[in-house]
Structures are given as C-alpha cells and as structure tokens.
Amino acid sequence: MNAVGGHIASKKLCAHHMNKKMSNTVDIDTISDGLDRTAISDDDDKLCTSCEPKIEYCKDSNDSNSKQIDSKQIDDNISNVSDKKMLQDPPTKDLNKMPTTLEKRLDDLLSTAQEETAHIDLFAPITDRKECPICMIPVPVNDSEITFMSCCGKSICNGCIYKHMMNNRMNKIPAHEQKCAFCCQPTNRRTAKDGNKSLKKLMKNNVPEAFIQRGKQYKTGIDMFQSDTKSMEMYIRAAELGHTKAFDVIASYYEEGIAVGEDVSKAQEFWVVAAKKGSIAARMWLLGCGTDEEMIKHLELAANTGHQESMDAVMKLYRHNIVSKDYLTQVLRTFQASSNELKSKDRDDARAYVAANGHEGWMG
Numbered sequence: 434m435n436a437v438g439g440h441i442a443s444k445k446l447c448a449h450h451m452n453k454k455m456s457n458t459v460d461i462d463t464i465s466d467g468l469d470r471t472a473i474s475d476d477d478d479k480l481c482t483s484c485e486p487k488i489e490y491c492k493d494s495n496d497s498n499s500k501q502i503d504s505k506q507i508d509d510n511i512s513n514v515s516d517k518k519m520l521q522d523p524p525t526k527d528l529n530k531m532p533t534t535l536e537k538r539l540d541d542l543l544s545t546a547q548e549e550t551a552h553i554d555l556f557a558p559i560t561d562r563k564e565c566p567i568c569m570i571p572v573p574v575n576d577s578e579i580t581f582m583s584c585c586g587k588s589i590c591n592g593c594i595y596k597h598m599m600n601n602r603m604n605k606i607p608a609h610e611q612k613c614a615f616c617c618q619p620t621n622r623r624t625a626k627d628g629n630k631s632l633k634k635l636m637k638n639n640v641p642e643a644f645i646q647r648g649k650q651y652k653t654g655i656d657m658f659q660s661d662t663k664s665m666e667m668y669i670r671a672a673e674l675g676h677t678k679a680f681d682v683i684a685s686y687y688e689e690g691i692a693v694g695e696d697v698s699k700a701q702e703f704w705v706v707a708a709k710k711g712s713i714a715a716r717m718w719l720l721g722c723g724t725d726e727e728m729i730k731h732l733e734l735a736a737n738t739g740h741q742e743s744m745d746a747v748m749k750l751y752r753h754n755i756v757s758k759d760y761l762t763q764v765l766r767t768f769q770a771s772s773n774e775l776k777s778k779d780r781d782d783a784r785a786y787v788a789a790n791g792h793e794g795w796m797g
Contacts, residue, residue, distance in 0.1 A: 535662065538669050539683070539693070543702060546672070546680065550709040556730050559738050561711045565590040566615055571774055574713060574740050576678075578784070580796070583631040585616035586640040592779030594796050595786055611796060620796055629656060641676035644668070648682065661692035680707035681714045688718075713740050729756060733764050739771035 562571045566587050572579055578591045597614035613620050635643035648667030650657040665686055671679035684703035687696045701722055707715035708731075716731040723731075729750065735743035744765070751761040787795075 535665065535669075536693070539665075542669055542672055542683075543699075543706070546706045547702070550706055553709040555705065555709055556727070556734065559711050559713075559734055562738065563588075565593055567593040568777065568779070570777055570780075573775055573780070574738060578780070581642055581646055582613050582615060582620065583628050583635065583643075583646070584613045584618045584620055586635045586638075586643055587613075587615045588642060589615060590780060591783035591787065592777050592781075595783035596779045598796055614796070639674055641671045641674040641679070644671035644674070645676060645678060645682075648679075661686075665692040677707055677710040677712050678714075680704075680710065681712050684715070684718070713738060713743070717742075725755075736764050737767045737771060739768060739775050741772075744768045 564570060565572055567589055570590065570592075572588065572590055579588050580591055580594045581588050593614055598611075601611050611620055612618060632643050632646060636647065644667045647657075648664045648671065649655075651660050651664035651667060653659070665683070668679045668682045668686075672683060680703050684700045684707060686692055687700035687703065689695065701719070704712075704715045704718050704722075708719060713735045716735050720728045720731055729747075732743045732746050732750075736747055747756065747761060747764050750756045751758065
C-alpha cells in the first residue's frame with residue numbers, strides 16, 4: 434500500500450490487512466489524518482483471498498453430500514491461522530510504551546553525561562547560577578518564580594515580568610497588544626496555536642528550554658495529545674543540549690516508572706549527574722541515599738544558594754543537636770547573603786500579585 438499526497442492509495446484491501454497496516458504505522462496522527470475510508474473493502478467482515486485460511490467446514494450432518502473432515506486437519510489449519518495472528522485482534526499502538534531506541538538513547542545520554550561530569554566533585558560548592566537577562570540578578574531558586582517566553586526563548590524572573598505588565602497598564606496598552614519584556618515581540622498570548630508555532634521555531638533552533646516546555650505539554654496533554662513517551666523524548670533532547678532540569682525530570686520518570694520501567698538505581702544515577710550540574714531538586718532526592726554526613730552536606734550546599742527549605746532543615750538538625758551552633762551560624766550567614774542577592778522590590782511585588790490573583794493575565 435503506497436501513500437500518495439498524504440492519503441492512502443485506492444487499492445482495496447480487506448479489513449484485516451487495513452488493520453495490520455494501521456497497527457504498524459509509527460505516527461498515530463498520520464493514521465487519523467491520512468486514512469482514506471474508501472480504501473477499505475465494503476465487505477469488512479471478510480478476509481481477502483490471500484488472507485483467508487484454507488479450512489473446510491462440514492455441511493449440515495443431514496445432508497447426504499456432506500463431506501467427512503479429518504479433525505486433525507482442522508486443528509492444524511486453526512493452528513496455522515493462530516500462528517499468523519489472523520484470529521487475534523490487531524495490535525494497537527501504545528503511545529506510552531517505551532521503544533528500544535528510546536532506551537538506547539537514555540543509556541547513551543547517561544553514559545555521556547557521566548563522562549562529562551566525572552571530574553566534578555558531588556559535594557563541591559554550587560557556582561553555576563544563571564541570571565535574569567533583564568535585571569541581571571541571579572534567577573530565583575523556585576522555578577515558579579520564573580517565566581518562559583516562547584517568543585524569544587528567554588527565562589525571565591517574575592519581577593521583571595511584573596514591572597513590564599504594570600508599565601503596560603499605566604500606558605493603557607491592551608493585553609493582546611503587549612510585547613515581550615526582553616525582545617519586544619508579540620507574546621503570542623491570543624491562541625495556543627500561536628504559542629506552539631513559536632515553540633516549534635525555538636525547537637528547530639535547538640533552544641533547550643523549548644524542549645522542556647514541549648515535554649510538559651506532552652505529559653499533561655495541554656495543547657498537545659498526551660504521551661509519556663513523547664514527553665520523555667523531549668526531555669532527552671533538552672538534556673542532550675545541556676539543560677540541567679531535564680536530568681531531574683528523567684530521573685523522576687525512572688523513579689515513578691513513567692514511559693520507562695521503574696528503576697530506582699537508574700534514577701539515582703541521573704540524580705547524581707543532575708546534582709553535579711547544580712540541581713537543587715537532585716540534592717533533595719539524594720538526601721536519603723547516603724550517610725548522615727552526606728545528607729548534611731547536601732543540605733548545606735542547597736542552603737548556600739538561598740534555598741529556604743534546605744535552611745529550614747539545617748535549623749531542625751540543630752534543634753535535635755545533630756549539628757553544632759557554629760556550623761548553623763556558618764550556613765545561616767551564607768544563606769542570608771545568597772538570599773539577599775536574589776531579592777528585589779519587583780520580585781516581592783510579583784510574589785504578592787501572584788498570591789492574590791494567581792497567573793490570571795500573566796504575560797508569557
């Protein structure tokens with residue numbers, strides 16, 4: 434059967450052959466878009482000559498012309514049919530089943546990442562801190578306080594987004610005419626189609642964050658059909674392009690058995706790579722994977738970046754006499770210095786706005 438111009442050629446096949454063709458097609462969207470119903474035989478309940486099993490059936494026992502059939506021959510014929518899966522329902526495509534090629538990509542990704550981070554000490558200070566491209570202040574530790582712009586692919590702190598929104602309101606600029614705070618291009622807020630078009634362009638240019646956003650869409654089924662496997666593929670590509678968060682997500686997928694078989698040991702390997710690349714989430718997961726000394730060190734390194742939950746955990750350790758007062762004082766001073774670097778009035782105002790209104794009317 435040949436595909437011509439996105440449609441199936443008009444050669445007629447039986448329903449069995451058509452179902453077999455559909456089950457072997459890789460892209461489910463292509464099936465729904467390209468299937469020409471005229472290609473299916475009008476008599477859907479019959480098999481074509483080449484498919485039909487060669488089984489003889491007895492006529493009515495009262496018929497004098499009925500032919501006695503060897504039961505062994507019937508059994509053999511049925512066995513042959515079963516071997517060819519002609520008596521079974523055609524297999525259906527499972528979008529969430531991980532193909533072998535995906536598993537190989539994951540193994541290659543992990544192997545390459547482990548080689549690249551082999552020289553990095555797991556407990557070395559976290560120095561790679563990204564900055565907001567507008568205010569040049571280190572981005573917040575909490576991802577919810579960062580907004581991704583699909584027009585230019587930049588991740589901007591909510592403080593800068595909030596300030597830009599307030600300026601637009603003061604100038605009485607309608608929401609559909611607002612432009613990006615960074616690139617001054619339309620923010621494509623009017624339809625999901627516009628946003629997806631911008632995202633595709635960013636993916637074509639290998640912007641890692643674009644693959645992260647697409648992976649979220651495939652996982653949740655928002656503005657995209659739901660597929661855990663497709664979601665994993667997006668995160669793999671983001672990781673290949675060097676995005677640290679992608680390693681976090683892949684590790685969590687292994688831990689929960691999403692798109693891949695549940696494998697805690699493999700998840701831990703990805704968490705270690707992510708932690709070496711500076712992930713705070715990875716260190717939180719690794720707290721229970723080592724000694725007490727290693728757990729305390731993970732908390733210290735995370736708190737040193739301004740991570741509030743880690744600082745709270747160190748305080749709790751002090752109250753239980755697990756760490757000394759001098760140690761607590763040292764960590765607390767570093768935490769406060771890092772927290773002060775992350776603060777700005779615009780970020781505080783943005784936090785208050787989101788707490789009161791959610792993300793209604795939010796740009797991005």
